[in-house]
Amino acid sequence: MEEMSWMKIDTDHNGSEHRSFIAAHSRTLVSLMHLVGVIYMLIFCSAVFLMEIFLTLPYMEQYYPNNSSFKTVLSYYIYVGIITNFLLILIHRKKSHFSSDQLTGLPFRAGNNFQQVPSDWTKCKHCNIQVPPRTRHCSVCRVCTLKKDHHCYFTACCIGFYNQKYFIIFSFYGIVGGTFALYHLIFYLSSSYAPFLSVQIYKYFLPYSFMSVLFGYSSFSELLLIIFLFLHISNTAASTYYFFWQMFLIFRNQTAYEFLKRTRTVDMTVSEHLQSVFGPYWLINFLVPVPFLLNKGDGMHWPCKKNL
Ligand SMILES: [Zn+2]
Numbered sequence: 609m610e611e612m613s614w615m616k617i618d619t620d621h622n623g624s625e626h627r628s629f630i631a632a633h634s635r636t637l638v639s640l641m642h643l644v645g646v647i648y649m650l651i652f653c654s655a656v657f658l659m660e661i662f663l664t665l666p667y668m669e670q671y672y673p674n675n676s677s678f679k680t681v682l683s684y685y686i687y688v689g690i691i692t693n694f695l696l697i698l699i700h701r702k703k704s705h706f707s708s709d710q711l712t713g714l715p716f717r718a719g720n721n722f723q724q725v726p727s728d729w730t731k732c733k734h735c736n737i738q739v740p741p742r743t744r745h746c747s748v749c750r751v752c753t754l755k756k757d758h759h760c761y762f763t764a765c766c767i768g769f770y771n772q773k774y775f776i777i778f779s780f781y782g783i784v785g786g787t788f789a790l791y792h793l794i795f796y797l798s799s800s801y802a803p804f805l806s807v808q809i810y811k812y813f814l815p816y817s818f819m820s821v822l823f824g825y826s827s828f829s830e831l832l833l834i835i836f837l838f839l840h841i842s843n844t845a846a847s848t849y850y851f852f853w854q855m856f857l858i859f860r861n862q863t864a865y866e867f868l869k870r871t872r873t874v875d876m877t878v879s880e881h882l883q884s885v886f887g888p889y890w891l892i893n894f895l896v897p898v899p900f901l902l903n904k905g906d907g908m909h910w911p912c913k914k915n916l
């Protein structure tokens with residue numbers, strides 16, 4: 609009997625050790641995915657910009673010399689806009705985190721008595737605290753996030769109340785910059801490799817491109833440009849998807865989670881919701897980064913309504 613209880617303790621001990629081993633490894637994997645995601649975005653955006661400045665725009669200048677300096681300035685403008693908004697997503701990521709520390713400053717908390725919190729607050733079973741409406745726990749960040757929309761591996765954080773505007777503007781610049789640079793890259797490849805919109809489009813299929821390099825019909829740099837073209841198309845498509853998806857959710861007064869759950873927590877006009885995401889002069893954010901123009905509200909107090 610004594611031996612059996614010893615064995616049980618040992619099994620439990622091994623089991624918890626095994627679980628913590630898996631947990632530690634999955635944390636390492638998540639950190640690695642975050643690191644790869646952030647580095648990929650920074651390298652990709654910089655590569656698009658450098659390709660514009662040193663390859664495609666000088667090439668196009670031969671054909672269209674009149675507006676080349678305007679295009680160069682526009683490339684710099686888009687690059688600054690995209691990198692600034694990407695960094696602002698990261699800088700503001702922790703502002704949306706909601707923990708027991710934030711409860712300390714709230715007027716309705718008395719000692720450790722959380723019973724006085726507003727009736728629309730719910731309990732997070734992971735953090736064991738009462739959280740405001742629209743706040744959701746993120747199992748990746750291991751914290752509750754105010755107005756959590758989704759967790760993004762490319763920015764290594766949750767998109768929530770304080771960084772959603774930078775995420776949307778980053779996606780917007782991704783569409784503008786992506787389409788702009790894509791046009792120049794296709795022009796360059798159409799002139800120097802094979803016409804893109806023609807029967808020779810098969811030359812852009814990756815198996816053909818690989819074989820073509822192997823048999824010496826095309827160069828390795830051309831293969832790299834074709835791989836880059838595919839990355840470019842997919843990233844521009846992803847930016848388009850995220851921008852229109854986020855704007856659609858704002859117009860519906862929902863987060864991605866609320867949309868999937870078919871609930872509408874808040875009762876706001878479109879203009880109020882736009883201001884809660886972008887701040888009072890919301891359109892100006894699309895022209896220049898204005899992090900000092902804060903979005904309206906605190907992410908905790910919402911004009912709530914009943915479920916649909
Ligand atoms: Zn939580």
Ligand SMILES: [Zn+2]
Nearest residue numbers: 746749759766
């Ligand atoms: Zn997260």
